[in-house]
Amino acid sequence: MVGFDAKKERLSKFEYGMAGAMSGVITRALVQPLDVLKIRFQLQVEPISRANQTSKYSSITQAFWKIVKEERWPALWKGHVPAQMLSVVYGTVQFVSFEVITKVAWTQLPPSFTADSKKPILHFVCGGMAGCLATLSCQPFDVIRTRLVAQGQPKVYKSIRDAVSQMWRNEDVFAFYRGLTPALIQIAPHTGLQFGFYTLCVQLWDKAFKQTGVPFVGPFESAACGFVSGICAKTAVYPLDVTKKRLQIIGFEYARKSFGEVRYYKGFFDALKVVGKTEGMRGLYKGLSPSLVKAGASSGLTFCAYEQCCNMMTMLHSRY
Numbered sequence: 001m002v003g004f005d006a007k008k009e010r011l012s013k014f015e016y017g018m019a020g021a022m023s024g025v026i027t028r029a030l031v032q033p034l035d036v037l038k039i040r041f042q043l044q045v046e047p048i049s050r051a052n053q054t055s056k057y058s059s060i061t062q063a064f065w066k067i068v069k070e071e072r073w074p075a076l077w078k079g080h081v082p083a084q085m086l087s088v089v090y091g092t093v094q095f096v097s098f099e100v101i102t103k104v105a106w107t108q109l110p111p112s113f114t115a116d117s118k119k120p121i122l123h124f125v126c127g128g129m130a131g132c133l134a135t136l137s138c139q140p141f142d143v144i145r146t147r148l149v150a151q152g153q154p155k156v157y158k159s160i161r162d163a164v165s166q167m168w169r170n171e172d173v174f175a176f177y178r179g180l181t182p183a184l185i186q187i188a189p190h191t192g193l194q195f196g197f198y199t200l201c202v203q204l205w206d207k208a209f210k211q212t213g214v215p216f217v218g219p220f221e222s223a224a225c226g227f228v229s230g231i232c233a234k235t236a237v238y239p240l241d242v243t244k245k246r247l248q249i250i251g252f253e254y255a256r257k258s259f260g261e262v263r264y265y266k267g268f269f270d271a272l273k274v275v276g277k278t279e280g281m282r283g284l285y286k287g288l289s290p291s292l293v294k295a296g297a298s299s300g301l302t303f304c305a306y307e308q309c310c311n312m313m314t315m316l317h318s319r320y
Helices: 013-043 060-071 073-077 080-108 116-150 160-170 173-177 180-208 219-248 253-259 268-283 288-319
Strands: none
Touching (some): 013 060, 013 073, 013 116, 013 288, 060 073, 080 116, 080 288, 116 160, 116 173, 116 180, 116 219, 160 173, 180 288, 219 268, 219 288
16 A cells, blocks of 8 residues: 555665656646546636537537547547656655655654554645645646647647747746645545545445455555545546646637637636636536546556556565
């Protein structure tokens, strides 16, 4: 199971990093189309409804086929390269940080704080810290990925290198960190809840199926527990994710004109206020359906891949 445990064999930081990177690569390749749909929905000002004639996207299936028709199948993997860079860096930093932080907590805190009954809470705190470190490490990749996914035809950015060049030349270094404030505000509780709910689900699973003391978490168990934890965590912080995406395209609005109305925001709180006032509470939950599907699938695949990579390396240790 993820997190430090004195009763199980430990891997090196490099091995935890490898497991985190592999889980990120596998997950990203499979869920990228859902991410494209989610971002398109989040950035659309008009209501996501068939009743509104001005809306470019009105449902998951309609948006899927409209993107394929207008931009062809590869458009569903727009921004995939920077997204993979994001996943590798994020997965590596997140899991290595989490393992290190939980080890420090285990060795420094009183035993009452590290008991199994308190482990979900401990993992919530440690997960939030690990998520913040991972976000700081890969925010530029996230901004570039969002802009590549957000642009329509004709393309403003022809490649990742062109995007970096134009952003550096036309804006400034802070352009690569747009949306960092809501990202950090969002990621601390989101990652914390993800790790906390995952640990709780694994404990409940082991208790329900009488698996207490089993050294490894099986693939189906880790995938199912990860799926539930992903949905719970994403639902709790989703308005912050929408706000972050809106802020990340500041200075890039001209590439969004073909998608509908464009709005300008002065900052995090202004974006929250404007979206809530002009689009209602539903505006803060735009793209929730594909996001929950993506969050559940992504979290389930990530935890499953990470656990099985760690299990494999542990077995190789015992064999050699």
